[in-house]
Amino acid sequence: QNIGNRVTRSDDVKKEPQGGSIFKIRTTVFFFIYGFLVLFVFIGFLVWRLRRSKFQARNSKMHFENICQELDGSEDPVPESMKDAPINDKIDYLPYKRNYEIAKENLEKGPVLGHGMFGVVKKGYLKMADPKTEEEEKMKLEVAVKSVKNTYALDQISMLAAELRLMCAIGKFPNVLALVGAVTSELRKGHLLIVTEYIDRGDLLEYVRKHRHLFEDHLVPDKTEPGSYLTPLSAKRKTYDFKIEEGEKENAISQNLDSLTTSDLLSFGLQIANGMQYLSTIPLVHRDLALRNVLLKKNKTIRIADFGLARKYDDKTYYKQSSKDVPVPIRWMSPEAVHNMKFTQQSDVWSFGICLYELFTLGGLPYPTIENEDIYVYIQSGRRCLQPDHCHVELYDLMKLCWNAKPELRPTFTHIVEYFVEHMKKSAEHVYDYVEDMLRVEAESQRKLDDWIKVNRCEAFEVDLKSV
Numbered sequence: 001q002n003i004g005n006r007v008t009r010s011d012d013v014k015k016e017p018q019g020g021s022i023f024k025i026r027t028t029v030f031f032f033i034y035g036f037l038v039l040f041v042f043i044g045f046l047v048w049r050l051r052r053s054k055f056q057a058r059n060s061k062m063h064f065e066n067i068c069q070e071l072d073g074s075e076d077p078v079p080e081s082m083k084d085a086p087i088n089d090k091i092d093y094l095p096y097k098r099n100y101e102i103a104k105e106n107l108e109k110g111p112v113l114g115h116g117m118f119g120v121v122k123k124g125y126l127k128m129a130d131p132k133t134e135e136e137e138k139m140k141l142e143v144a145v146k147s148v149k150n151t152y153a154l155d156q157i158s159m160l161a162a163e164l165r166l167m168c169a170i171g172k173f174p175n176v177l178a179l180v181g182a183v184t185s186e187l188r189k190g191h192l193l194i195v196t197e198y199i200d201r202g203d204l205l206e207y208v209r210k211h212r213h214l215f216e217d218h219l220v221p222d223k224t225e226p227g228s229y230l231t232p233l234s235a236k237r238k239t240y241d242f243k244i245e246e247g248e249k250e251n252a253i254s255q256n257l258d259s260l261t262t263s264d265l266l267s268f269g270l271q272i273a274n275g276m277q278y279l280s281t282i283p284l285v286h287r288d289l290a291l292r293n294v295l296l297k298k299n300k301t302i303r304i305a306d307f308g309l310a311r312k313y314d315d316k317t318y319y320k321q322s323s324k325d326v327p328v329p330i331r332w333m334s335p336e337a338v339h340n341m342k343f344t345q346q347s348d349v350w351s352f353g354i355c356l357y358e359l360f361t362l363g364g365l366p367y368p369t370i371e372n373e374d375i376y377v378y379i380q381s382g383r384r385c386l387q388p389d390h391c392h393v394e395l396y397d398l399m400k401l402c403w404n405a406k407p408e409l410r411p412t413f414t415h416i417v418e419y420f421v422e423h424m425k426k427s428a429e430h431v432y433d434y435v436e437d438m439l440r441v442e443a444e445s446q447r448k449l450d451d452w453i454k455v456n457r458c459e460a461f462e463v464d465l466k467s468v
């Protein structure tokens with residue numbers, strides 16, 4: 001049957017009229033022209049792509065070149081009008097100190113510690129730049145290494161470079177995250193690494209939240225206060241009862257990380273105030289002071305971190321006032337900062353008051369019953385966070401001072417540290433002694449970080465800081 005069909009088809013072909021071949025020629029010519037056009041467009045597209053990627057490469061090379069130049073800071077002197085301005089405003093003039101440079105081969109990268117919106121922080125191990133002994137050759141320092149997720153995101157690399165220059169100017173202080181060094185040698189290829197101290201216990205907010213069920217409250221209702229049985233317990237004045245024997249004072253803060261007591265909260269509060277006081281003398285405005293940006297070490301000392309210009313835009317904590325705006329940490333912000341987006345030392349003081357609230361509520365959300373969009377109206381009407389249960393009234397008084405509607409009437413960080421120290425010397429001297437001792441140890445360990453990079457740059461750095 002198949003053979004039969006084939007015969008029939010070939011017969012049809014033989015019988016085809018002449019008009020059919022004209023049609024065939026036309027079709028061939030049409031396809032030829034059409035194919036030629038397609039080929040022409042395709043080649044045009046390839047040429048356009050090639051030229052565009054060449055242009056982009058030249059453009060990003062130029063941008064990377066700019067970022068490299070910016071690393072050295074502007075050659076112009078800081079204008080007289082900006083002399084006393086916070087270093088955040090003078091970022092263009094801040095240089096990256098080249099003696100912070102780490103040889104890439106001395107740095108080994110480890111597991112991811114955490115992500116920001118654009119950045120990623122990994123654990124790292126740094127070899128000594130100039131080992132003198134065999135033992136030193138084998139030694140490795142645990143560090144944290146920050147980089148951007150997308151090496152082609154020029155604006156993010158530029159922000160990371162700015163963060164590096166800011167960290168160079170900040171220097172070292174026990175309650176502030178210290179820069180160990182940086183790898184900038186491959187910046188032209190989009191690779192920039194900031195290497196800082198490794199802080200082993202994550203952020204303080206998570207720590208207090210995770211340990212709130214173990215909390216040991218040493219703030220008890222004042223037994224000497226006269227009151228009737230009609231006075232509710234919550235309305236009674238509370239005082240500390242640390243139950244520490246004379247000889248046990250030095251162990252009064254447990255280094256066991258599976259514990260959380262009133263002494264710990266006081267110690268964290270004092271340390272944050274101490275770190276902020278140092279930053280305010282530089283002067284640097286943090287702009288995002290919150291427990292989530294404070295890191296904890298296993299000896300229960302803390303480091304204020306996250307001076308970056310990039311923010312965690314995807315985090316619910318950051319609120320967009322309108323679709324055009326940059327998301328901001330509205331619950332931590334003073335009213336004037338919300339109103340005009342102007343961040344100052346006084347707005348940092350407000351945020352410090354909120355940090356105390358977070359501490360003494362064991363990681364509670366500020367204004368828990370108020371929606372983001374209603375916070376500004378709420379604080380403008382004079383209302384504030386309520387006194388946390390675990391907070392001594394003198395510390396709540398300090399919080400209220402930090403939340404004064406008038407920025408100029410808020411205490412400075414120097415006043416805050418004095419207030420804290422006085423409160424602790426009176427009521428919790430063991431905590432004060434502990435913090436003082438630990439900070440001495442931490443200052444020493446930060447000084448030793450310089451040994452991991454070739455040059456001992458402490459002196460040079462101090463001279464530079466004064467001239468900024």
Ligand SMILES: Nc1ncnc2c1ncn2[C@@H]1O[C@H](COP(=O)(O)OP(=O)(O)OP(=O)(O)O)[C@@H](O)[C@H]1O
Binds near residue numbers: 177310
């Ligand atoms: N020095 C450090 N030691 C240990 N862990 C760290 C260190 N720095 C950051 N981390 C961890 O990495 C997480 C992300 O860090 P960080 O918030 O600085 O990232 P980021 O990229 O700067 O984010 P963004 O700039 O968008 O705020 C932190 O929450 C913390 O858990």
